[in-house]
Structure formats: structure tokens, C-alpha cells
Amino acid sequence: MDVAIIGTGAIGGYYGAKLARGGHRVHFLARSDYQTLLDHGIEVESVAGDFCLPREAFSVWRDPADLPACDLVCLTAKATANADLLPRLGPALKPGATILVMQNGFGVEERLAALYPQAHVCAGLCFVCVTRPSPGHVRHTAYGAVSLAPLDPADAPRVETLAQAFVAAGLEAPVLSDVLTARLRKLVWNIPFNGLSVVLEATTGDLLASPPARRLLIALMGEVLAGARACDVIIEQAFIDQMLAVTQSMASYDPSMRLDHLAGRPMEIDAIYRQVMALVHSHGFNMALTGQLADQLEHIQNRPRPA
């Protein structure tokens, strides 16, 4: 396949490098990493084995208009870049291409389907600990699975084929029935861990080791389950314990929102909090605890930073 990676940060660098190593022709769209990729390729430091992707093994571009037409377009930029990026993906799409939304947030698949009616839009939810310590350098410390789900149920077979390609490239790729279920399941983790890590200045390990923070995690996860139920998506209660146990089993780390905050980047408050709150509210349920956390994050984001 020809694969476009729209946004070469931690997620784009990692999955792009894995797909390139799996034999696909990968084309990176990069901004701050452009020159390093061109000069040195990508260095992947991974629990599953370090490797270097040489510069001959991919192409890299600055402007989406220059991308070659691809079979698969992976949207790996932060949701905060969408307003600019989404309308500019046209040149990267072969007729009948698949667009895989590998970012947080609700409604992006629907917007893409409206913009590109001939494309097949899917969600690709990444369960992975990956950071980008410097341009062209990706550090992968745990996991790596991408849960795939079609926006249009008719695309289920296409998603199965895509999952096989991911598996062949050494990635776990479970298939879920629909985008909403996939996104809500991911938020069971994202809503408590991301926000609390910022408000309480804590790593995942700090939160899990603290009885009051554990109560906060469980209460917020319970509210996500209740919100999902309001949308007719049933997430089993045991999923909460499973998420806690899985996180406990990993080395303590800073969730992406805390990394964004510490680096002075905008936090994904809309993509992780506001959008799901609005969706669930439209189904008659108020996610009050989630709202309190989101307002705290918004205050923290807006307050003047210490000099």
C-alpha cells in the first residue's frame, strides 16, 4: 500500500515507521521533524526492539498538496490541527482510499466522510505509550494496539483487510463494530487519566498509588460508562478494573495531556471532554464530574504561566 501519515509526531512516527518496515510505501507529512527525517531517517527506540528507518525507506513532505495519492491516509496529527488539515487531504486520496482517524475526538470521521464522499472513513484508536523526545526520534514504552472501526457498517470487510495489514506489520489490530463504541471505550481511560494527571500534577503511577486519586479515577470511569449507556453503548463494568489493572502493569508515565501541558502546547480539552459531554447531553445525561474536570483544565490552560 501507499500510506500517507498526516502529522509526524509520536503517533505518526511510530505507526508510520512500523508500516514502512512492514513493506508499505510510507509518505510522511511533517513540519518540525521535516529536515531531521530527510537527513537522518527515523530512530525508533522500542520495548519491542529498537530500529532505525533509513531515509531511503520513505518519503517526507511539508505540504499536503504535494503528497502522492495513497491507498491509506492515517490522520495522526493532534485534533487541534484539524481545522487547517482536514480540507487539504484531497491530493493524498486515491479513488476509494481509506482514511484512518488515529486521533482523539468525536465527529472527525463524519466531517471527513462529508468532505470526501468517495473515501472509506474508519477510526483507529491507538492504545500505546509513545513519545517523541526530539525530532525524528520516537520512544515506544508499552502497547501499540490500534482498534479499528468502520464509520459505515458496509466497510466492515475493508476494516478486516486493513487489520490484517497491521498485524502483518507487527501491530495488534482488534476490530470493533462501530466508531462510537470504539471512541467511548477509549474515553474510559482518557477522561480520568489525562485530566487528573494535569490537575494533580501526577503520573499514572502516582494516581494509582493514591487512594483518593483511585477513587477519582473510578468515579470518572463510572460516569463515562453511564454516559455511554445514555448513548445506547453498553460497556461492561469489568472494563473499569481491566483499565486500572492494565495501567498498573505498565511503568508509570505521563499521559499525553500532561506532556502537552508541560510543554506549553494546547490540551485536547474539546476532543477528550467537551465533544463527548455534548453528545451525551444530547441523549439526556449530564456528565457532571467530567465537566468539573474539564473546567479545571480550561482554567489551568488559560491562566498565566509562571515566568
Next chain:
Amino acid sequence: MDVAIIGTGAIGGYYGAKLARGGHRVHFLARSDYQTLLDHGIEVESVAGDFCLPREAFSVWRDPADLPACDLVCLTAKATANADLLPRLGPALKPGATILVMQNGFGVEERLAALYPQAHVCAGLCFVCVTRPSPGHVRHTAYGAVSLAPLDPADAPRVETLAQAFVAAGLEAPVLSDVLTARLRKLVWNIPFNGLSVVLEATTGDLLASPPARRLLIALMGEVLAGARACDVIIEQAFIDQMLAVTQSMASYDPSMRLDHLAGRPMEIDAIYRQVMALVHSHGFNMALTGQLADQLEHIQNRPRPA
């Protein structure tokens, strides 16, 4: 009157000095301020006019057992000192004395009434901005009213008399019908402003100037009103706007819980949060937002402090 001030911090120093200036014989129980009071008296820096209370104008003691028997015993220590202090007030009580509980928390009046059945126990809720920058030095920047309420309705006339004494000493002293109403009304301010000032590292002015923090204040205040309603205490909706307007009208300041936190002292999480949550829960209502804030505070209090 002979007046005992049980705990000479900001509250005890301020109200004790005002009562002494009003002509009462005031006896301070002091620990860290003992020697300064003995050597230099009390210096009151006040928006209502600075004054010095000379050492001849009061007595000061280290051990409650040494206090003279008094007509009025004002419990002005932090609630965190109660386990030690409450059983040791006997010597300070004349037969039929009044105990005025000038601290945060629920159930202290009831415990005192059980310990001292012949005393008349009242709540005295302080609406005041007062700090103690150094021993023997009190800084009063706004307000000063003490809302008085009897534990036993039969003590209503006694509370009226006490209010007159406070007014004669230059203090506002509105009388409320009962302790529960008085305490719940005070929590409408205490629950949002104290906790959010710690979690968001903000002054009152920072919180009021920030739209998301204002939403947090209003949501928490609304939950206190709902909790009060569950206890059959009706607080009018307009009280929320009134509390916001009153706080806005004052110079921005750090609520007492933030001062405690910054100084490394324990925060009054039980007295301001847990006790009312338990009471309201026993009436069938769950204060979920308040609980989330309390758990955040507990996490912050327990986490290791930066070196």
C-alpha cells in the same frame, strides 16, 4: 464578661482583641504566640483602624487547665486540634457558661453539649478576612461579622444577648435560627472557594476572573444548596449571586485552606467537606462534585511535597 479565647491564631487574636477593647476581660490560650503576647501584647492592623492591645489588657495562658472560669468560651482553634482540646475546656467554664464554636465543621456543638451538659453551646460563624502574618500580629482586611446560632432553640434569648455584646464591641453579629442552617450557609462559600483555591493554585480574584473557574464555583454552590435542601434547609438561589458579588467586591485574597496548604499545615478537609457530605448522604443525596474536589484535596495533601 470573662471571655476565654481557645486558640490564638488569626481568628482568636482578632476577635479576642476586639472583645478586650470592648471592655471584656479576655483570657487567651496560646501556643506559638504565647511569649510574644506576654512581651508585646497584640498588634491589630485593620481596615477598620489599627490598634494595639497592650499586655496589661488581657491574660494569656499555655494550658487550658490554668484558664480562669469564664462566662464565654470562644473555640477559635482549627478543627484539626479538637480531639486534644475539646475534653480540656472544663476549667474555663463558669456554671451556665456559653461556648461559642468559631470554627468550621459539623457536629462540634453536639460533642461539646455532650461533654458539658450545663454549658450553652452556640455556633459563631466568622465572615472575615484575617491572617496572622507573625506571632502577636493580626491583619484584618475585610468583613468581621459573626453569625450566631443556638444549638438548643431554648437558648435563642441568650444568643440575642450575646449578639448585643458583640455589637457593642464593634462587631456585626446577625442571629440565625439554628446551627445547621448557619453552617450550611457558610459552606456555600467555603466549599467552592477553599478547595478550588488549592487545586487551581488561585486567589479569590483569580477564580472570579476566569470563566471556567466561575462555572466551577457556581456548580459547587448549587450542589451545596441541593445538599441543604436534602436536609430540609432552604437556601435561596439568589444567595449564590450574593456570595459571588460580595467576594468580587473585596480585594483578591487566599482562602484559609490555601494559606494552610502553602504553609504545609493540614487542610480542613473533614470539617469543610467530609462531614457535610456524610450528613447530606444520610439524607439520601450524593454531593458528587464536592466529593471529587475533596478527593483531589486529599490527594494533594498526601502527596510528597517538592523538596
